Amino acid sequence: MDNKVKFDDKLDKIFTYAKEYLGNLPKDIEVVLKTAFSDVKNLPTLGYNAKKTNDYNDVISLKEYVVKFVDKYTKGFENRPSVRTGNSSKTFPDPIVGKILSIRINTINNNDLKKIVDGHSLQMSIENIVGDLLEEYLSLRLADLGWYCCWGSSIDAVDFCNEKGELLQIKNSDNSENSSSSRVRNGTQIMKWARRKSTKENTFYWEDLIALTGAKNISEEDFVKFVSATIEKNPACIYVANEEMYK
Template sequence: MKLQHAIEKLGAKKSIATASQIAEDLNIRWDGGVAVVFSAIAGDLERVPRNIGGKNDNESSAIRKWLLKYQAGKDGRASQRKSNLPGTVSDPVIEKIIGSRISGLTEKDLNKIQYAHRLAMSAENILGLMLEEYLAVSLEFHGWHCAWGETVKSVDFVHEDGRLLQVKNRSNSENSSSSTVRNGTQIEKWFRIKADRIEYMWSSLNEICGTIELSEDSFVDFVQTTLKNNPACLSVEQENPWADL
């Protein structure tokens, strides 16, 4: 049974009661953000993730899988995670392409460029997690709770009053404006930085969330503090020539 079918069969009120009991059994604190986030999908089936639940699940086990997915997402946040090393090797022809265009580069230079690129890609891989946790920490006081683990379809944060927010790091056509879901609630959409120039959009997020403290300086400080306290968040290959700097 898919989670959407489970909630539809139980109804919103009974689904929430069931989730509350299962959360207690799993030692997941229900009166935190999880209650707010689950209520968002219990009240609107269009927000239920489609990839939770299978043919062997009943109502309770499908809801249990949602709770475990939420908790796994929260436990894997940037400040707590240990990122894996890249699972692929660099293609040797990349160095040949760069070396052919910029002939003054030595073999050592080209090797360092390759590893710098891999390091930058690893940083990009955790950027979304950094942004998500920064907002989770900063916005909880204002009633916004993170939908950890992609547990609400197309939504990253849920407010205690039912408002919904989708967050992206860079501008794109997918979240350029608000959209209305079936129950009439607006999904507010925000991106941090424009893709074609360095222009940050924190003022618009402060307006959406009723805050004044969100800023790029504050986000950068959060990133630096998180990596200082948890260096394993950014994986660095042992053979990377930049590793010992």
């Protein structure tokens, strides 16, 4: 199958299958579906190889694919920070880290040493969730402007899309961008935005995102308020192995 194959002639069927499965067709899913199917390179595999098979030409296979796609999107949405329960890390701290720290600072006691090592793991978990919080925050602030979140990585390397077919990738920090951000889809460059500058304290790029999206109600202060309210309402989104240790 040609890598640039579009499914414009099948959009009505695609929307019908999604509507039958969901009972309705919310605007956000409609836009994400339309954007995803605008270019075969947007589509997650989900058991099919879109570039080498003709499965999408079969009505039944297309219906099955749409259901899987919607499930992927929905599961991503249902796992957003405001509602999810965090899981314990499956990665154990390297014991040599504590050993090196105890040698370097030989006055530290075992209890404080454990707090530092475990605290580092907790900090990493928190840093990982910041990107998810940013995604959820923007999903609320940008929807009225026609920008919709591609929940569940339903479009590879794209976090938001709009009805114009514009693609946007967001990152929490400018040093966490990856090579996929430079991809071009269907002649459309994936726009990139990072919330903060990693090498300069308290430097943020909200004005750049305002220019890209037309948003007027986003800022670092507003994001901090959102994060605070979200964590206070659902503290379980961040797993803490032993909260008593930090009291």
